[in-house]
Structures are given as C-alpha cells and as structure tokens.
Amino acid sequence: MIQEKLEELKTFLSSPKSMVIVGHRNPDGDAMGSTLALYHYFKQKGHKPTVVVPNEYPEFLHWLPGSKSTYRFDWQNNQSQRAIKGSDIIFLLDFNALHRLGSDMQNTLEKYPNDFAMIDHHQQPDDFTYMYSDTSICSTCQMVYHFIEMMGDVDLIDADIATCLYTGIMTDTGSFRFRSTTSTTHRVIADLIDKGAENDRIHNNVYDANSYGRLLLLGQSLSNLKIYPEYKTAFITLTDAEKKKFDFQKGDTEGVVNYALSLKGIVFGVIFIEDKEQQIIKISFRSKGSFSVNEFARKYFNGGGHDNAAGGKSLDSLDETIKKFVELLPAYQEQLNESYEA
Numbered sequence: 553m554i555q556e557k558l559e560e561l562k563t564f565l566s567s568p569k570s571m572v573i574v575g576h577r578n579p580d581g582d583a584m585g586s587t588l589a590l591y592h593y594f595k596q597k598g599h600k601p602t603v604v605v606p607n608e609y610p611e612f613l614h615w616l617p618g619s620k621s622t623y624r625f626d627w628q629n630n631q632s633q634r635a636i637k638g639s640d641i642i643f644l645l646d647f648n649a650l651h652r653l654g655s656d657m658q659n660t661l662e663k664y665p666n667d668f669a670m671i672d673h674h675q676q677p678d679d680f681t682y683m684y685s686d687t688s689i690c691s692t693c694q695m696v697y698h699f700i701e702m703m704g705d706v707d708l709i710d711a712d713i714a715t716c717l718y719t720g721i722m723t724d725t726g727s728f729r730f731r732s733t734t735s736t737t738h739r740v741i742a743d744l745i746d747k748g749a750e751n752d753r754i755h756n757n758v759y760d761a762n763s764y765g766r767l768l769l770l771g772q773s774l775s776n777l778k779i780y781p782e783y784k785t786a787f788i789t790l791t792d793a794e795k796k797k798f799d800f801q802k803g804d805t806e807g808v809v810n811y812a813l814s815l816k817g818i819v820f821g822v823i824f825i826e827d828k829e830q831q832i833i834k835i836s837f838r839s840k841g842s843f844s845v846n847e848f849a850r851k852y853f854n855g856g857g858h859d860n861a862a863g864g865k866s867l868d869s870l871d872e873t874i875k876k877f878v879e880l881l882p883a884y885q886e887q888l889n890e891s892y893e894a
C-alpha cells in the first residue's frame with residue numbers, strides 16, 4: 553500500500569469504527585481465514601467489525617475461531633444489510649472485483665456511500681480508496697499478516713488470529729508447496745506457530761474431516777479423468793447426478809483438480825463440475841510453470857484468478873463445454889509443451 557494512503561487509513565482507524573469485512577462468494581480457506589483474522593484484530597483494537605459471508609462455505613472451515621459470529625448475506629439478509637448500512641468502511645478480502653460476491657451482494661455494495669479498503673492477491677484488481685494488492689503473495693492471509701505488521705501491531709496477533717492466518721496460507725499454498733510459497737511465507741508461518749497456531753490440529757481439521765461420500769465422489773472423479781498427453785493436459789468431469797449419488801456437500805470437490813495435475817508430465821489440470829441449480833458448469837483450472845490459466849480462464853470461460861490457479865464458468869451444457877475446451881487445446885500445444893515439468 554502506498555505510504556500516504558497507509559497513513560491516511562491509520563489516522564482513520566485511530567478512533568473506534570464500525571466495519572464490515574467480506575470475502576468472495578463460495579469462500580475457501582483463504583477467504584474465511586483472512587476475514588476472520590482481520591475481525592479478531594479489529595476487535596482487539598476496540599472497533600466493531602462484522603464479517604459478512606456471501607454464501608455457504610465448506611463444513612471443514614466451520615471450526616475456525618469466530619465463524620459463529622459471521623452473518624450469511626444469502627439467508628441473514630436483514631442483519632447483513634443493517635451491518636453494511638451502519639459501517640464506516642468496508643474491507644474487501646481475497647477477491648479483485650465486486651462481481652465475485654454474486655449479483656445480490658454486488659448490487660448492495662455498489663450503492664455503498666463510504667470507502668472500501670481492499671487486501672487481495674488476485675490479478676487485475678478494480679480500484680478502491682485503500683488498496684493493498686500484491687499478486688506475488690501466496691495468500692490474502694499472508695497479506696493480512698503484513699497489514700497488521702504495517703499497522704505496527706504484530707504483538708497483537710493472538711492464537712485466534714494466528715490460527716485463521718495459518719489456515720488460509722496452508723490452503724492457498726497447497727500446504728506450502730506451490731511456487732508462490734517463499735521464505736517469507738515460511739517465516740510468517742513460523743511466527744504464527746510461535747503465537748499459538750497449532751499446525752497439526754489445523755491440518756487435521758481441514759484435511760482429515762472427510763465424509764465417506766466425499767471419498768466415493770473422489771473415486772468417481774478419478775475414474776472420469778481424461779488424459780491428453782500431447783497437450784500435457786488432464787481433466788476431470790462431474791455430473792450433477794454423480795454429485796447427488798454421493799451426497800455432495802459444499803467443499804467436497806475442493807482440491808480434486810490437483811489429482812489431474814499430480815500425473816507425471818501433466819502441466820494443465822482442469823475440473824468441470826455441473827451445477828444444475830445455478831445452471832452453470834463450474835470450472836477450476838490449474839497449471840505448472842509458465843502456462844497462465846488466469847489468461848485462459850479470462851479469455852474463454854468468464855473467469856480469472858492467478859497464473860497457476862484460476863476459476864471460471866460456462867453456460868453451455870457439460871458436453872458442449874468439454875467439446876469447446878478440447879477444441880481449444882491444439883492452439884496451445886506449443887505453450888503447454890514449453891511449460892515447466894518436473
């Protein structure tokens with residue numbers, strides 16, 4: 553954040569404020585971890601923060617400290633609207649543009665008269681009054697740590713804040729393995745453990761909380777995997793019927809796309825998930841090396857994200873979406889073959 557703006561924000565926050573903190577729709581570990589960490593921090597500073605979550609989030613994040621104090625915009629709309637109306641500033645965390653909140657929440661926030669402050673690591677961020685945007689940082693949670701550092705308050709990081717931040721850094725880095733994981737990330741993580749993040753418990757709560765149905769859904773996903781070695785590409789599909797058969801719950805497909813990328817020699821992994829309720833095909837793109845899935849998702853599938861992890865959607869049927877995808881591959885053969893491979 554530019555120094556002048558940081559000083560301005562510090563002055564603004566030097567007296568007690570009401571603030572609403574929001575993360576993106578379909579929240580993941582980084583969105584929940586960063587918003588809740590900031591909530592605990594602002595509470596300590598004597599402010600009145602409220603986290604408003606756009607919609608349902610996975611069961612394996614419900615244990616996060618503070619999650620019970622959040623409002624859900626979709627089914628606690630009155631309370632959420634009241635909190636937004638009564639706030640002096642809104643913090644936008646872990647997304648680059650208001651449309652990522654879903655149209656109802658986007659419409660509400662577009663009418664918001666006060667300032668926004670953004671903390672985010674996605675590409676192509678929209679412009680807000682206070683901007684802390686850095687696409688080189690692995691997670692918004694690591695940025696919230698640095699934000700607290702910039703505010704001169706690292707000593708205020710307690711076990712709750714440390715736990716929330718650890719969780720988001722862990723989930724957004726694939727447990728500290730993606731390219732975005734730096735020595736600074738590890739130093740931050742070390743400090744969070746010193747401040748009370750119980751690393752073994754956090755890994756356990758997030759990754760060893762599977763239902764039997766979720767494992768069977770993973771089995772189905774793996775048997776649906778298609779490999780295109782000439783394009784170093786592998787993709788997984790899941791139909792709505794398959795999801796129903798294995799009692800699909802929110803978050804059950806989180807991370808499944810990584811199995812496509814775990815194949816030796818594959819640099820482009822994709823999962824196509826049919827969502828009959830929203831009438832879309834939800835797509836997750838992952839890559840290794842220089843092939844930018846952010847650009848690919850942006851150009852062809854109404855999405856975006858980061859160079860090596862992006863999301864998107866299609867309004868066509870599952871079959872048509874896959875056909876479109878497969879027909880795009882030959883144009884990228886060279887790029888895909890030049891992308892890094894272990």
Ligand code: 5GP
Nearest residue numbers: 835836837854855856857858861862863864
């Ligand atoms: P996922 O595939 O897990 O939904 O998303 C991968 C990454 O891309 C996450 O960081 C997510 O926030 C981001 N992302 C997902 N969908 C979109 C989208 O439609 N637009 C943008 N800009 N980013 C997205």
Ligand code: MN
Nearest residue numbers: 582646692724
């Ligand atoms: Mn993130």
